[in-house]
Amino acid sequence: MNADTTSANVPPQPRLIGVGVGPGDPELLTLKALRVLQSADVILVPTTEAREGQVGRAEQIVIDNDPQLAAKIRRVPFRMADRSGVTERRQAAWQVSADVAVEAFEAGARMVCFATIGDPSVYSTFSYLADTVTAVMDVQVDVVPGITAMQALSATSRIPLVLGKEVLALVPATAGDDVLARVLDVADTVVAYKGGRTLPQVLNVIAQVSNDRTTMIGTNLGLPNERLLKPSEFADGETAPYFSTVMTVPVRTLLGEAL
Amino acid sequence: MNADTTSANVPPQPRLIGVGVGPGDPELLTLKALRVLQSADVILVPTTEAREGQVGRAEQIVIDNDPQLAAKIRRVPFRMADRSGVTERRQAAWQVSADVAVEAFEAGARMVCFATIGDPSVYSTFSYLADTVTAVMDVQVDVVPGITAMQALSATSRIPLVLGKEVLALVPATAGDDVLARVLDVADTVVAYKGGRTLPQVLNVIAQVSNDRTTMIGTNLGLPNERLLKPSEFADGETAPYFSTVMTVPVRTLLGEAL
Numbered sequence: 001m002n003a004d005t006t007s008a009n010v011p012p013q014p015r016l017i018g019v020g021v022g023p024g025d026p027e028l029l030t031l032k033a034l035r036v037l038q039s040a041d042v043i044l045v046p047t048t049e050a051r052e053g054q055v056g057r058a059e060q061i062v063i064d065n066d067p068q069l070a071a072k073i074r075r076v077p078f079r080m081a082d083r084s085g086v087t088e089r090r091q092a093a094w095q096v097s098a099d100v101a102v103e104a105f106e107a108g109a110r111m112v113c114f115a116t117i118g119d120p121s122v123y124s125t126f127s128y129l130a131d132t133v134t135a136v137m138d139v140q141v142d143v144v145p146g147i148t149a150m151q152a153l154s155a156t157s158r159i160p161l162v163l164g165k166e167v168l169a170l171v172p173a174t175a176g177d178d179v180l181a182r183v184l185d186v187a188d189t190v191v192a193y194k195g196g197r198t199l200p201q202v203l204n205v206i207a208q209v210s211n212d213r214t215t216m217i218g219t220n221l222g223l224p225n226e227r228l229l230k231p232s233e234f235a236d237g238e239t240a241p242y243f244s245t246v247m248t249v250p251v252r253t254l255l256g257e258a259l
Numbered sequence: 260m261n262a263d264t265t266s267a268n269v270p271p272q273p274r275l276i277g278v279g280v281g282p283g284d285p286e287l288l289t290l291k292a293l294r295v296l297q298s299a300d301v302i303l304v305p306t307t308e309a310r311e312g313q314v315g316r317a318e319q320i321v322i323d324n325d326p327q328l329a330a331k332i333r334r335v336p337f338r339m340a341d342r343s344g345v346t347e348r349r350q351a352a353w354q355v356s357a358d359v360a361v362e363a364f365e366a367g368a369r370m371v372c373f374a375t376i377g378d379p380s381v382y383s384t385f386s387y388l389a390d391t392v393t394a395v396m397d398v399q400v401d402v403v404p405g406i407t408a409m410q411a412l413s414a415t416s417r418i419p420l421v422l423g424k425e426v427l428a429l430v431p432a433t434a435g436d437d438v439l440a441r442v443l444d445v446a447d448t449v450v451a452y453k454g455g456r457t458l459p460q461v462l463n464v465i466a467q468v469s470n471d472r473t474t475m476i477g478t479n480l481g482l483p484n485e486r487l488l489k490p491s492e493f494a495d496g497e498t499a500p501y502f503s504t505v506m507t508v509p510v511r512t513l514l515g516e517a518l
Contacts, residue, residue, distance in 0.1 A: 027291035030281070030406065031324070034290065065290070121413035121420045122427070143414035147289065151404035154380035158400055161380045165434040167442055168381075170427040183426055186445050 013140045014105045016133055017113045018120030020146020024057060024222025026064035028147045034065055036144055041109035043069060044100060046078030046116065046125070057223075057243075058115040076100050076114075078125060094125065098132035105137065117243075119146040123172065123193065149245045150191040153218035157228055159249055162189050166250070173198045173246075177205050184209045189249045196244040203231045206248050215248040272399045273364045275392055276372045277379030279405015283316060283481025285323035287406045293324055295403055300368035302328060303359060305337030305375065305384070316482075316502075317374040335359050335373075337384060353384065357391035364396065376502075378405040382431065382452065408504045409450040412477035416487055418508055421448050425509070432457045432505075436464050443468045448508045455503035462490045465507050474507040 019036055022028035037043060045059040055063070056075070063070050076097035101112050120126040120143045130141045150170060154161045162168045169187035171180055173195035184190050184206065195202040199217070206215055217229045219241050234240070278295055281287035296302060304318040314322070315334070322329045335356035360371050379385040379402045389400045409429060413420045421427045428446035430439055432454035443449050443465065454461040458476070465474055476488045478500050493499075 022289070025291070027294065028289050028404065030287050030289050031293065032284070032286035035286065119410055119414075119420075121410060121418075123421055123423070124419070127419045127422060141417055143417055145287065145406050145410035145414045147404050147406065148410075151378055151380060151407075155378075155402035155404045158402055159380075160383070160386045161378075162382055162429065162431075163386060164382070165431050165438075167431075167434065167438065168429040169442075169446060170421065172424050172426075175424040175426065179424075179426065182445050183428075186441050187428060 012110065013138065014109070015111045015140045015142060016101060016130060017111065017142045017144060018124065018126035018130065019113045019115050019144045020119040020121075020124075021058050021061040021115050021117060022147040022222070023118055023149045023152040024061070024220065024226070025152070026061045028152065028222060029061060029065055030144065030146065033144045033146060036111075037062060037069055037113055037115065038066060040072060040111045040113040042074055042101075042104040042112045043072045044074050044076045044097060044112065044114045044129075046097075046114075047075040048078055058117050061117075062115050074100055074104070094128045094132050097125075097129050098136070101129070101133050102137060105139065116146070118148045121145060122148050122170075149193070149218070149221050149243070150247060152221040153191075153216060153228075153245045153247050156218065156221065156226070157216045157247070159214060159216060159247070161191070161247070161249070163252065173202050177201055180205045181209070184248075189247070191248075192246040194242065194244075195246050196240040196242045199234065199240045199244065199246070200237050202246050203234070206246070207231070212251045213248045214251060215246065218245045218247070219243070221245065271369065272397065273368070274370045274399045274401060275360060275389055276370065276401045276403060277383065277385035277389065278372045278374050278403045279378040279380075279383075280317050280320040280374050280376060281406040281481070282377060282408045282411040283320070283479065283485070284411070285320045287411065287481060288320060288324055289403065289405065292403045292405060295370075296321060296328055296372055296374065297325060299331060299370045299372040301333055301360075301363040301371045302331045303333050303335045303356060303371065303373045303388075305356075305373075306334040307337055317376050320376075321374050333359055333363070353387045353391050356384075356388050357395070360388070360392050361396060364398065375405070377407045380404060381407050381429075408452070408477070408480050408502070409506060411480040412450075412475060412487075412504045412506050415477065415480065415485070416475045416506070418473060418475060418506070420450070420506070420508070422511065432461050436460055439464045440468070443507075448506070450507075451505040453501065453503075454505050455499040455501045458493065458499045458503065458505070459496045461505050462493070465505075466490070471510045472507045473510060474505065477504045477506070478502070480504065 077093040116124045166188035169183045306315045336352045375383045425447035428442045432451045
């Protein structure tokens with residue numbers, strides 16, 4: 001299947017592949033991601049403590065695209081609730097995921113995928129899983145990129161992320177207000193992730209920089225309960241779900257102004 | 260086909276759709292992009308002056324995925340060589356593209372797509388085309404996001420763009436050395452686009468910030484002549500093709516350090 005991994009007599013190295021499944025809309029999966037998932041022996045999907053026993057977002061995208069893939073899916077723990085730091089519980093979660101992957105390889109799997117919302121290269125736990133697995137066995141690690149939430153928010157709201165010479169910055173709200181303020185000072189367009197719980201602070205920091213910006217908040221992007229909101233549509237102090245994205249862009253009035 | 264655009268008796272509004280076709284690898288197209296392209300009446304693809312009469316990158320991705328789409332393709336001019344500003348030639352190029360779209364709608368097309376490398380929301384000319392068309396006729400504008408070159412570079416080099424609390428910034432090298440230096444001061448990971456011609460300066464600015472960063476240069480990502488290079492693999496003063504991407508990330512030594 002893959003020209004890059006096979007030769008006639010040498011068995012190919014086992015492969016661990018981080019597969020980005022996009023922001024929520026099952027159609028925003030790439031052709032490559034679908035092919036790789038269909039070729040996999042085992043597909044790991046993260047499941048949060050809060051939703052144990054339920055189908056997670058990544059799992060839903062996979063089975064919406066190909067219900068037959070359900071048979072290959074193994075749910076592994078994902079700890080989203082820990083605010084920061086390499087907590088023991090977080091390390092334990094990576095270890096459990098790594099153990100599931102290693103067991104699959106030992107049972108004969110040649111290709112194990114980890115399906116992750118968005119892109120495995122953007123705030124994903126895939127890197128930690130891959131580091132943990134490669135510390136104990138020799139596997140080839142690959143990554144298939146996926147559409148991120150900021151791209152979905154920009155497309156859905158039809159507000160370009162960046163034009164011409166504009167600078168784009170992506171900031172996790174967990175980095176704190178000071179970091180967000182410093183970034184707003186340098187970048188034209190700023191996107192804040194994971195800002196649901198701290199939405200009032202995030203909007204406050206943005207408003208302090210300029211009232212002339214265009215700001216949009218997207219929640220549950222690409223899902224049936226998707227919402228696109230302006231800051232004025234939130235009550236004072238109102239928060240939003242964890243998977244929220246805030247985008248603020250400079251005002252663009254003239255055609256081609258930012259070139 | 261689209262639940263959101265049809266009702267029984269009202270003819271749907273004509274639609275102009277910016278479709279991101281990804282960085283170069285035809286498989287990095289989304290399922291949605293392929294469906295939309297296949298549903299379109301006309302597909303506009305940008306062609307540069309330098310490559311007139313040749314198949315451009317976006318066109319190649321479209322026909323690699325479905326050779327039958329070639330019959331719907333119209334090449335429109337794209338001026339990449341102008342360094343900056345809203346030049347008259349640039350405006351003329353948008354106008355030509357807009358005229359082709361308007362003529363297609365007037366000839367009965369219900370859906371016209373503009374296929375763009377990467378994502379229509381990230382430094383694409385689609386916004387200008389859409390603004391020019393909507394100034395003269397009533398069409399619904401939509402955007403289908405695509406995988407960007409920075410995501411492809413990160414995936415191919417297996418160096419995550421951002422982990423934990425890291426800040427990501429995307430800067431067009433055309434914004435100048437001062438902007439790049441200011442961004443490097445605030446962001447953890449910085450990606451510079453369009454830095455081929457100015458590669459020596461871009462690498463120099465990065466080196467001045469820190470020698471401890473991991474820096475990768477990707478050229479022709481996703482194409483047969485793709486190259487991934489470290490700064491040391493470039494001779495002093497050597498430039499790179501226009502479609503080059505430079506990514507510099509902080510050194511990450513400990514598992515989970517950036518959380």
